Amino acid sequence: MIALLRRDLTLALRAGGGFGLGLAFFLIVTVLVPFGVGPQAATLSVIAPGILWIGALLACLLSLDRLLALDYEDGTLDLLATAPLPLEAALSIKALAHWLTTGLPLVLAAPVLGILLSLPGPGYLWLVVSLALGTPALSVIGTFGAALTVGIKRGGLLLSLLVLPLYVPTLIFGAEAARRGALGQDPSTSLLLLAGITLATIALMPFASAAVLRMGLR
Amino acid sequence: MSIWSYANPVKFLGLSAKVQPFLWGASAICVVGGLIWGFFGTPDDFRQGSTVKIIYLHVPAALMAINAWFMMLVTSLIWLIRRHHVSALAAKAAAPVGVVMTLIALVTGAIWGQPMWGTWWAWDPRLTSFLILFLFYLGYIALWEAVEDPDTAADLTSILCLVGSVFAVLSRYAVQFWNQGLHQGTSIPVATGGRSVADVFFYPLLMCMVGFGLLFLALVLYRTGTEIRLRRAAALRARAGRAA
Numbered sequence: 001m002i003a004l005l006r007r008d009l010t011l012a013l014r015a016g017g018g019f020g021l022g023l024a025f026f027l028i029v030t031v032l033v034p035f036g037v038g039p040q041a042a043t044l045s046v047i048a049p050g051i052l053w054i055g056a057l058l059a060c061l062l063s064l065d066r067l068l069a070l071d072y073e074d075g076t077l078d079l080l081a082t083a084p085l086p087l088e089a090a091l092s093i094k095a096l097a098h099w100l101t102t103g104l105p106l107v108l109a110a111p112v113l114g115i116l117l118s119l120p121g122p123g124y125l126w127l128v129v130s131l132a133l134g135t136p137a138l139s140v141i142g143t144f145g146a147a148l149t150v151g152i153k154r155g156g157l158l159l160s161l162l163v164l165p166l167y168v169p170t171l172i173f174g175a176e177a178a179r180r181g182a183l184g185q186d187p188s189t190s191l192l193l194l195a196g197i198t199l200a201t202i203a204l205m206p207f208a209s210a211a212v213l214r215m216g217l218r
Numbered sequence: 219m220s221i222w223s224y225a226n227p228v229k230f231l232g233l234s235a236k237v238q239p240f241l242w243g244a245s246a247i248c249v250v251g252g253l254i255w256g257f258f259g260t261p262d263d264f265r266q267g268s269t270v271k272i273i274y275l276h277v278p279a280a281l282m283a284i285n286a287w288f289m290m291l292v293t294s295l296i297w298l299i300r301r302h303h304v305s306a307l308a309a310k311a312a313a314p315v316g317v318v319m320t321l322i323a324l325v326t327g328a329i330w331g332q333p334m335w336g337t338w339w340a341w342d343p344r345l346t347s348f349l350i351l352f353l354f355y356l357g358y359i360a361l362w363e364a365v366e367d368p369d370t371a372a373d374l375t376s377i378l379c380l381v382g383s384v385f386a387v388l389s390r391y392a393v394q395f396w397n398q399g400l401h402q403g404t405s406i407p408v409a410t411g412g413r414s415v416a417d418v419f420f421y422p423l424l425m426c427m428v429g430f431g432l433l434f435l436a437l438v439l440y441r442t443g444t445e446i447r448l449r450r451a452a453a454l455r456a457r458a459g460r461a462a
Contacts, residue, residue, distance in 0.1 A: 144381065148374055152364045161360055162378065165353040166385045169392040176396060193395070197388070208381050215373040 001085065001093055008097035011070075022059040022102045023109055029055040030113040041118040048117035049127055049178035055113070056106045056131055057138060057167055063102045064142040064163065065149075065156045067094060068213075072150050081217050087210040095136075095143040095206070103135030119182060126181020130194060134174035137198040140205045141166050147213040170197055225302035227446050234439040241436035248429025256422035272330045274423060278430035280323035283351065286316030286434065290358075291383050294376035304442065306372035307449070309379065310362055311441035315434060317355040324348055343394040350389045354382045368449065 033051050037043055071077045080090045110131055111124045119127065145163035149155035177190035224230045256274035290309040297306040327345065328338045339345065361378055365371035 148361070148378060155364065158360055158364050162357040165350055165357060166381070168350055169385065169388045172392040172396045208377055212374055212377050215370055215377070218370065
């Protein structure tokens with residue numbers, strides 16, 4: 001398992017295009033927003049938590065089709081499916097690697113981008129906390145979507161259509177927590193629900209992902 | 219003679235051919251009768267005027283939109299557990315019907331909302347949940363279209379339906395948490411037996427709901443029959459190609 005994690009991380013770091021791309025996308029989305037809604041700090045600070053959450057979600061989505069497609073093409077997935085390691089565990093590791101290379105950098109970059117959108121002072125802490133709690137769920141759900149579309153040619157657009165509705169609860173609770181934090185209200189209810197969703201998806205989604213991957217590989 | 223014997227496509231087609239004329243007839247009587255009764259036979263509402271009459275389309279469509287997904291869930295489970303092809307095809311056949319029902323509910327709701335709430339759309343929990351349900355339907359249909367091997371497609375869409383159901387329910391409660399509603403509560407709570415709709419509006423509404431239910435059944439049976447025949451035609455073509 002550790003070997004698989006190390007392999008995925010190395011590939012993501014050295015193969016290029018995967019690791020930095022999500023971050024760059026996040027940056028560009030954030031930079032484009034003021035052009036769209038105007039540079040008034042008052043407007044921006046209201047929508048900042050939501051924009052940062054949506055940007056992180058889209059950046060996460062963007063990197064999903066690389067999650068399994070490359071391994072599918074060179075046959076690694078077939079080997080993983082027949083390996084003694086359960087496919088559920090292999091996919092959990094892959095989701096973890098995806099989170100470490102996409103989710104975690106987004107969490108760390110979010111406060112910097114928050115400055116660009118003049119996020120109110122108390123918001124930074126809760127933005128980081130909510131993203132740190134929520135992005136693992138995005139990776140795990142995304143792995144399910146990637147497993148679902150792995151054998152399909154040009155599945156990228158389909159992947160977005162399938163995964164985005166599944167992201168709705170995570171986005172609602174995550175953005176709500178960040179918004180309340182920015183307004184100085186108590187975000188704990190949303191954070192608890194968000195943590196619940198993340199833990200439940202980490203516990204259950206690998207089984208669904210492995211099931212669909214086995215069907216897709218057959 | 220158990221219900222499972224109808225998993226045989228020939229028996230299923232035989233029964234559905236026998237039942238369908240009655241279903242079409244009964245649903246036509248109920249829908250047309252209910253709508254005419256509702257539109258012309260009931261008085262205008264005290265406050266809402268004649269706009270109240272859109273409920274004869276809105277409520278039955280919304281009801282069937284949810285029940286269609288529920289039916290897909292059940293048939294998907296049957297496919298995953300017992301591998302009956304008819305069941306998978308019934309799920310495939312129900313999805314487009316469900317998506318149309320969802321669209322009818324959304325559009326009629328918007329048309330009613332414009333004079334009553336003063337807006338075509340509000341981010342109300344019920345409206346939002348229906349929009350999300352609509353997206354789930356689209357994803358489900360798109361996945362059916364994208365996978366070439368029919369058995370793999372049935373497998374993948376079944377799992378998507380199961381996972382989607384969990385997330386649809388989750389979204390429903392998340393949305394409720396996220397925004398307080400404009401939409402009125404349940405008018406006909408089945409559990410408590412009471413209802414806030416007056417009899418004069420309720421009976422035509424009930425007739426329309428029954429009619430939409432029958433219409434849905436008839437459409438699904440018809441479309442399932444089409445899918446079975448398409449599958450057979452593909453098999454015949456494949457056999458002819460191999461012989462040539």
